Amino acid sequence: MTARASAILLGSRPQRETGAMARLLTADRGLVAAYVAGGRGRQMRAVMVPGNRVAAEFSTRPGSQLAFARLELEQSRAALMTEPLPAAAIQWVCSLTAAVLPERQPYPALHTALDALLEAVAIAPSARGWVSGLAAYEALLLSELGYGGQAPPPAPDWPAQIAMLGILEGQLATYLLAGDRRDVMGARKLLTERLARIG
Secondary structure, rough: OOEEEEEEEEEEEEEOOOEEEEEEEEOOOOEEEEEEEOOHHHOOOOOOOOOEEEEEEEOOOOOOOOOEEEEHHHHHHHHHHHHHHHHHHHHHHHOOOOOOOOHHOOHHHHHHHHHHHHHHHOOOOOHHHHHHHHHHHHHHHHHHHOOOOOOOOOOOOOHHHHHHHHHHHHHHHHHHOOHHHHHHHHHHHHHHHHHOOOO
């Protein structure tokens, strides 16, 4: 069976000699783990960056649970990985999403919100332009997984926005990232330390 979808690359890890296991978020299929042949090769290096939007062609072989994927770049966010604050934000939201969502369960609202947040990180002149979107995404993630209510009201200023992130951090650590997922919070800690320097 073969299917095509636009997806956000959340992360990848080496698999075999030149391949990679990628975690991708699609609107219709949700979180999909798939093997990408040549995913660690030179030609795919620019594609296999967390936060990139890709056109994915998924195929499964009879009797196999593992999906295979061919990826083509739709929108690159690789240049942002050289900037400390945007890179920390992208690593955090992608790691968080990959760690907490169940596989193959669609969350179209999360897919849309994550893509919008990544775009805001890309085009905003500073973190002040996207930090409220980050808080809204985290609240939506909690809500979609059954741990929250409505999105937080817009914070009037920078200290209030940082305070809102602190409240959400406690909820994320308690409800979504407890136990063996706790190491993902390291990416959040790095992000909040960098945001605090803006003060």
